[in-house]
Amino acid sequence: MNGPADHKPPDISLFHLFLRFLRFGALAWGGPVAQIAMIRHELVDRDRWVPSDRFNRVLAVCQVLPGPEAHELCVYFGMIARGRVGAFLAGLGFMLPGLLLMLGLSWFYVTYGISSYIFSALLLGFQPAVIALIVRAIHRIGGHALTDHWLWLIAVVSAVMHWLGVNFLITLPVAGVAYSLIKGKFPWKPGALPAMSVLPVCFLQSGGILAIPDAGNLFISGLRAGLLTFGGAYTVIPFLQHDAVIAGAWMTNEQFLDGIALSGIIPAPLVIVATFVGYLGGGLTGALCITAGVFLPAFAFTMVGHSVIEKVVENKSLHAFLDGVTAGVIGLITVVAIELFPTAVTNVPGFMIFAASLILIFQWKSKFAIPAIVLAAGVCGLLIRTVGWL
Numbered sequence: 001m002n003g004p005a006d007h008k009p010p011d012i013s014l015f016h017l018f019l020r021f022l023r024f025g026a027l028a029w030g031g032p033v034a035q036i037a038m039i040r041h042e043l044v045d046r047d048r049w050v051p052s053d054r055f056n057r058v059l060a061v062c063q064v065l066p067g068p069e070a071h072e073l074c075v076y077f078g079m080i081a082r083g084r085v086g087a088f089l090a091g092l093g094f095m096l097p098g099l100l101l102m103l104g105l106s107w108f109y110v111t112y113g114i115s116s117y118i119f120s121a122l123l124l125g126f127q128p129a130v131i132a133l134i135v136r137a138i139h140r141i142g143g144h145a146l147t148d149h150w151l152w153l154i155a156v157v158s159a160v161m162h163w164l165g166v167n168f169l170i171t172l173p174v175a176g177v178a179y180s181l182i183k184g185k186f187p188w189k190p191g192a193l194p195a196m197s198v199l200p201v202c203f204l205q206s207g208g209i210l211a212i213p214d215a216g217n218l219f220i221s222g223l224r225a226g227l228l229t230f231g232g233a234y235t236v237i238p239f240l241q242h243d244a245v246i247a248g249a250w251m252t253n254e255q256f257l258d259g260i261a262l263s264g265i266i267p268a269p270l271v272i273v274a275t276f277v278g279y280l281g282g283g284l285t286g287a288l289c290i291t292a293g294v295f296l297p298a299f300a301f302t303m304v305g306h307s308v309i310e311k312v313v314e315n316k317s318l319h320a321f322l323d324g325v326t327a328g329v330i331g332l333i334t335v336v337a338i339e340l341f342p343t344a345v346t347n348v349p350g351f352m353i354f355a356a357s358l359i360l361i362f363q364w365k366s367k368f369a370i371p372a373i374v375l376a377a378g379v380c381g382l383l384i385r386t387v388g389w390l
Contacts, residue, residue: 009049009081017086021074021093028070028098028267030367032233035070035269043077050080064322066229067298068269071095075302087303095295098268099275103287105262106279118382125381126261127254127344128354129374133264134337136361137234142330150182151327158331168238172228172328179324213248213281215289222274222293230326233270236294238332240277241340250281253343261378265371271295349384353377 012020024042028035036059043049050058062072071094078090113119146152154175161171213221225239237260244251251259259276266272271294278290345351360373 007048007051007054009077010047012081014082014085014089017078017082018089018093021078021090022096023093024074025094025097026267028094028269029371031370032068032070032269034367036073039070039073039077049077064319065297065301066227067295067301068229068233068271071269071295071298072302075299079302084303088299091295091299095268095272098263098266098272099291101266102263102268102272102275103279103284105266106259106276106287109258109262109276110280121382121385122378123258123261123381124350124385125353125378126374127257128350129357129377130257130260130264131337131341131344132354132357132361133260133370133374134234134237134333134340135358138330138334138337141234141326141333145323145326145330147323150179151323154179154324154327155331155334158328159335160331162238162332162335168228168242168328168332171332172325175328175331176321176324179327180320183320213250213286215282215285218278218282218286219289219293222278222290223296224293225274226271226294226297228325228329229271230322230329235326235329235333236271236274238329238336240274241336244277244281248281251277253340255280257340257344261374264374349380353380 024035024039027038040055044052044055058076059069059073062069062076065072071091074094075087075091079087081090109119113123142155146155158171158175162168221240221243225236225243228239229236241253241256245253245256256277259273259280260270262276263270263273272291274294275287275291279287282289345354357373357377361369364373366372
């Protein structure tokens with residue numbers, strides 16, 4: 001029988017460590033479930049970097065922390081292999097293929113896509129499929145997060161408050177505190193304070209996102225979104241949409257939907273949509289700044305002290321607060337989906353694309369399902385426009 005000594009990372013150079021996780025990034029199709037399964041198969045089941053029960057505990061921590069879980073796992077494995085430098089290179093390797101592809105698509109979109117008949121027709125087909133993806137994400141995240149009637153109520157109240165125009169920087173902490181009070185578990189107890197110390201950063205205003213945003217504002221916008229993505233990558237949507245479309249107005253809802261669609265056809269966590277948002281707001285510099293902000297928490301939590309955070313997140317009072325915040329985020333993303341729906345689905349053919357995409361998303365379990373469905377929807381949009389229906 002194999003013992004703990006049989007499980008340890010290989011003696012690997014920094015260069016080869018980077019290449020290993022660069023390969024993971026190039027194969028990161030199918031969303032977080034497929035990405036985590038790939039990492040687990042290669043590094044735990046096959047190469048035995050850590051025991052299975054250890055991996056499960058680390059994954060549980062990543063699911064509690066904000067940010068894309070698969071990326072946080074890569075940073076963790078880089079950390080145990082080669083320390084903080086290894087953690088940075090592993091995380092960079094995993095995100096780099098998606099970042100480069102999104103930068104290229106963003107450049108093409110701005111330079112040629114808006115005026116290209118074929119590309120604009122594809123995007124018209126993409127948009128209803130994106131709404132279907134968001135609906136599926138709300139169903140999946142809500143199914144895991146809304147575990148009692150109080151959390152359902154918090155989600156509904158948060159949705160109403162967001163619809164009435166209350167800033168999410170007020171709604172979300174109130175949602176967390178409310179559920180803590182309901183459960184009788186208070187996040188300001190001494191045992192929760194180390195992890196709670198990051199939360200005030202989430203709720204700081206950036207001084208007002210500018211209509212023509214600068215690099216600093218874009219970085220803070222990305223950082224705030226990265227610190228608030230509890231429950232899954234799709235929860236980044238309301239925060240980026242608020243800053244880019246509502247507060248800053250440097251994008252339209254149509255363009256925002258296009259960015260989500262493009263992020264769905266490349267191997268990357270969906271939060272890479274931030275790169276597109278930043279590119280439209282501030283070019284290459286803006287894209288890099290907002291991307292750095294979104295991914296910074298996923299790097300920092302592990303590199304600064306994953307073992308400490310692992311102990312802290314066992315505090316049940318903190319769990320109650322985060323459960324309330326997650327319920328609030330589900331309410332927010334639901335309102336955003338409702339607001340985006342009339343932008344994406346404007347006629348009967350668009351509704352047919354939406355309905356067909358939704359059915360396929362629920363039924364098709366392949367890791368290539370999302371990019372295949374989005375691309376197929378785009379082809380349908382091109383065909384329908386060609387015959388004059390869109």
